[in-house]
Amino acid sequence: MAVEEVPVLTIDGPSGAGKGAVSAAVARALGWHALDSGAVYRSIALAALERAVAPEDESALVALARSVHLTFRAGADGIDVYLDDRDVGDSLRTEAVSVMASRVAAIPALRAALLELQRAYRRRPGLVADGRDMGTIVFPDAGLKVFLEASVEERAKRRYKQLKEKGESVMLSRLFRDMQARDRRDRERAVAPTVPATDAVVVDSTRLSLKEVVEHVVGLARQRFGELAPKETNQ
Numbered sequence: 257m258a259v260e261e262v263p264v265l266t267i268d269g270p271s272g273a274g275k276g277a278v279s280a281a282v283a284r285a286l287g288w289h290a291l292d293s294g295a296v297y298r299s300i301a302l303a304a305l306e307r308a309v310a311p312e313d314e315s316a317l318v319a320l321a322r323s324v325h326l327t328f329r330a331g332a333d334g335i336d337v338y339l340d341d342r343d344v345g346d347s348l349r350t351e352a353v354s355v356m357a358s359r360v361a362a363i364p365a366l367r368a369a370l371l372e373l374q375r376a377y378r379r380r381p382g383l384v385a386d387g388r389d390m391g392t393i394v395f396p397d398a399g400l401k402v403f404l405e406a407s408v409e410e411r412a413k414r415r416y417k418q419l420k421e422k423g424e425s426v427m428l429s430r431l432f433r434d435m436q437a438r439d440r441r442d443r444e445r446a447v448a449p450t451v452p453a454t455d456a457v458v459v460d461s462t463r464l465s466l467k468e469v470v471e472h473v474v475g476l477a478r479q480r481f482g483e484l485a486p487k488e489t490n491q
Contacts, residue, residue, distance in 0.1 A: 264395045266387075267402045278466065290328045298348040402476065
């Protein structure tokens with residue numbers, strides 16, 4: 257099976273829509289590989305910080321992107337990320353990494369290098385790719401494209417619950433405003449805006465449980481990919 261024939265299922269959507277958890281569960285159900293594109297940028301940012309690579313040094317950042325080894329595994333609560341065989345899940349969520357990721361993501365040469373890196377994860381038996389531009393930019397030929405959305409109110413509540421469970425002090429009203437602002441920036445940005453691909457299936461998870469969303473997406477995959485998607489899952 258040639259690379260371009262390896263099936264790809266993309267799951268795009270705004271922050272807080274549940275892409276990570278859904279993608280991990282769908283990948284486990286199908287027995288496919290997983291890719292968290294947001295973690296790709298955060299991992300490069302983390303590596304740059306650890307190796308003292310300046311965000312202005314484009315050539316060094318591109319070289320770094322081509323030298324690191326990133327592995328993604330579908331875990332129980334989402335897609336686990338390993339940078340050079342080290343679990344970096346918690347490290348990717350720090351404020352310093354977030355700031356650096358935002359800066360490096362704006363560098364065209366680095367985006368080009370990471371586009372190449374992300375496409376390299378397309379391997380048999382198939383790939384579930386989670387992000388904001390997976391179906392529009394990274395894998396425009398994906399056999400199934402899902403755009404996962406939910407109301408801003410629901411996404412803010414989910415994020416609030418996550419942060420409170422971690423013991424962090426947060427205000428729901430602030431999270432709501434921040435998500436509204438981020439949604440607007442992501443939709444209106446000139447490069448890779450967060451919008452559904454023209455051939456995407458839009459799934460609104462506002463009133464659905466994680467299990468219901470996963471079952472729906474796995475069902476779509478079985479319809480689209482036939483024998484490539486197993487009929488029995490542990491969901």
